[in-house]
Amino acid sequence: MYNVILINVDELWLKGKNRNVYFKTLKTHAKDVLKSYHQGNLDFSNILQRLVIKSETNFSDETIKALESIPGIHSINLAREVEKDLDKVLAEAIEEFKQIKNKNFTFKVFTARSDKTFPQNSMEVNRWLGHHLLENFPDIKVDVHDPEVSLEVKILPDSIFISTKKLMGIGGQPLGASGHLVTMLSGGLDSPVASFLMAKRGCKQTFAFFYSYPFVGEEVLDKILKLTSIISKYQRRCKLYIIPFGEFQKIITKEVREEYRTVMFRKFMIDCSNLLAQNVGAQAILTGDALGQVSSQTIGNIALLDQVSQRPIFRPLIGFNKAEIVQVSKEIGTYETSIIPHDDACSLFAPKHPIIRPNEKYWNDFTRDHPYTENLIKCLEQAMVYDVNLKGEINPIEAKD
Amino acid sequence: MLYLDYAATAPVRGQALKVLKEKFTNDFANPSSSHKLGRKINKEIEAIREGFIKSLNGDKYHFIFTSSATESNNMVIKGLDYVKGDQVWVSFGDHPSVLAPVKTLETFGVKIVGIPTDSYGRVDEEKLIFSLNESVKLIILTHVNNLSGNYIDVVSLARKIKKTRPDVFIHVDAVQGFGKYPLDLSGAEVDSISVSAHKIGGPKGISGLYILKNKTINPLLDGGGQEYGLRSSTLAGPLMFSFYEAYKEISHDQKKHFEYVKILYEKVKEMLGDNIPGVLFPFPYGGPFILTMIIPELPSDVLVRHLEMIDIFVASSSACSSKVKGFNPTFQALGIDEKYHKNVIRVSFSEIVKLESIDFFIEKVLEILNDLTFLKKK
Secondary structure (H helix, E strand, O other): OOOEEEEEEOOHHHOOOOHHHHHHHHHHHHHHHHHHHOOOOEEEEEEOOEEEEEEOOOOOHHHHHHHHOOOOEEEEEEEEEEOOOHHHHHHHHHHHHHOOOOOOOEEEEEEEEOOOOOOOOHHHHHHHHHHHHHHHOOOOEEOOOOOOEEEEEEEOOOOEEEEEEEEEOOOOOOOOOOOEEEEEEOOOOHHHHHHHHHHHOOOEEEEEEEEOOOOOOOHHHHHHHHHHHHHHHHOOOEEEEEEEOHHHHHHHHHHOOHHHHHHHHHHHHHHHHHHHHHHHOOOEEEOOOOOOOOHHHOHHHHHHHHHHOOOOEEOOOOOOOHHHHHHHHHHHOOHHHHOOOOOOHHHHHOOOOOOOOOOHHHHHHHHHHOOOHHHHHHHHHOOEEEEEOOOOOEEEOOOOO | OEEOEOOOOOOOOHHHHHHHHHHHHOOOOOOOOOOHHHHHHHHHHHHHHHHHHHHOOOOOEEEEEEOOHHHHHHHHHHHOOOOOOOEEEEOOOOOHHHHHHHHHHHHHOOEEEEOOEOOOOOEOHHHHHHHOOOOEEEEEEEOEOOOOOOEOOHHHHHHHHHHHOOOOEEEEEOOOOOOOOOOOOOOOOOOEEEEEOHHHOOOOOOEEEEEEOOOOOOOOOOOOOOHHHOOOOOOOHHHHHHHHHHHHHHHHOHHHHHHHHHHHHHHHHHHHHHHOOOOEOOOOOOOOOEEEEEOOOOOHHHHHHHHHHOOEEOEOOOOOOOOOOOOOHHHHHOOOOHHHHHHEEEEEOOOOOOHHHHHHHHHHHHHHHHHOHHHOOO
């Protein structure tokens, strides 16, 4: 039905000299997505700070949905391209209005005339179209301040675009504009939400899951793959590392004081994530921590973990309540998967009384005497690596012998 | 590989596999065909049918081939004519292939009644006989329970039931005991018996049902009228021959096999009982083919996965229902306290398991448990 898409870029007004790079990053991402979803030729142009995409064939709902998930897109207008003839514009506008289910809506016509040679000016076009639309639809009313339907008309040098459909994107910054993170996934509610929030801020991500087999079963892997598939739609192709951790956890458990188990597991996961970050060129680590949610997310434990990490740890959920996290997870579609029950290695190993205010000396002595670097490197080498494409399809990457 | 999950299924025995291949290759014709090839196969199938019957002195029975014991159970349970208010008696610790079809009868106004059991999951025979009433239509007995290993002398119990209520229909699920325990049908005490090939080293996809010749049930499958009109479908000749081959092999030295498996069972029970602190054997009257144990504080899935890593395979609960979360109604019905439902391990044996494999198994289990002591909360 729609063969023209106008993409409005978010936060472009914040940008100065890097505006071009910013715009280009988003354009390549959109191009990439369209190429994998859309059949038919595509024509890209920039008009008035918007990205305009034209095609001979109509865009499917699936394609448009995929575009909506691209970070940095403020909104998307679905448009019809019409010859530069107001009668034809009116005919198409009538078609457009006929599709609106509610019969007695309020509307407004908003014309932007970038082709100044067009005989009527914007106000005249607004008035003329408004008048004729009112004649054709006796139940509708004009409301210029808060219309239910806004008919946008763009008069360009070669044609006119009309549109009533505006879809809101997720906004934020184009992916990659803010660097690269290693995202620690857990299979719960929090980490996918954290990933989404940072995708919105333009962070490309590599996903890491610490797999405690044989302490947990393979069913947790299905969950991780499903979650990765969902959140990868906010990425532009990404990789998932399933890092075997069970045997190593056994080693730590035997050495460390029981009450330090959980926080020490965290510490070594962060170490391992830093090693991975080094390999893939990521600048920071991302976790789903919310302050005080569990014992390893107290200020004391967070402070210790921050000290050991070579890279900053991003915790976008730090001030979120659980209900708020649940809310976002429902919006991004990870909720249903996150709540599927699975064996949890943490609860299996969990000490009766996990440490809340860790003893710094014990911590420092232990971490100094037990770097376990070789074990961590081995864990990473044995990781199963998956490639996630633009459609969220996951395929294992053959191991390099 | 060390496989100790024979109650779930067994590998196809050598001779049974040979027969399977031979029959699929050469005697593949449709036994209903009127040509020579079809006639020959049909005759052979009738001969093995007779073999199944003779082996249990079941002259008063038809032997019908089905695709699975689940089908056999469904056939009988759903095939009887019920009137509103009829009762079906069943043990809630039985297999889902019995419990699930029984559950469907509720929509016809049939009442499901639990067979009285003791705290070890065994049928309380006295109480059962005592509580019989006029409305009981069908009683389902499990010959050997797949989790507890509890054995019922179904013939003797059926005799007692029929003394009080001669018209009640008694169906036996004999999947775990068939070929392993003696069963004499000469007195025609039970009305039908489900048996399966794959639990005794036959192929999957073939099973059977013994049913008294004078009893009628409504077929699930109508068609060409095979199996006395009780189950239409092209006869799966090769599977049938292979089933019979496996059955001959396991039942031939039945007593010897039983005694041998008992040695395996007792060895595991004794060695693990002596060496694992706190281990429980919830079914002291079960065995010897099935040994269920509880290791408190150790989730059974964790042990199962540690064992699978070294190619040893046991079960953490019935293969059909094992999944993530805690409460298990079957365990509950068998008398296992809910706090142990995640700690149940089932080891099941066959006469093809070597004694030294059992030593290896015991050694490895103890080694793993020793390595996992840190999981015990202080």
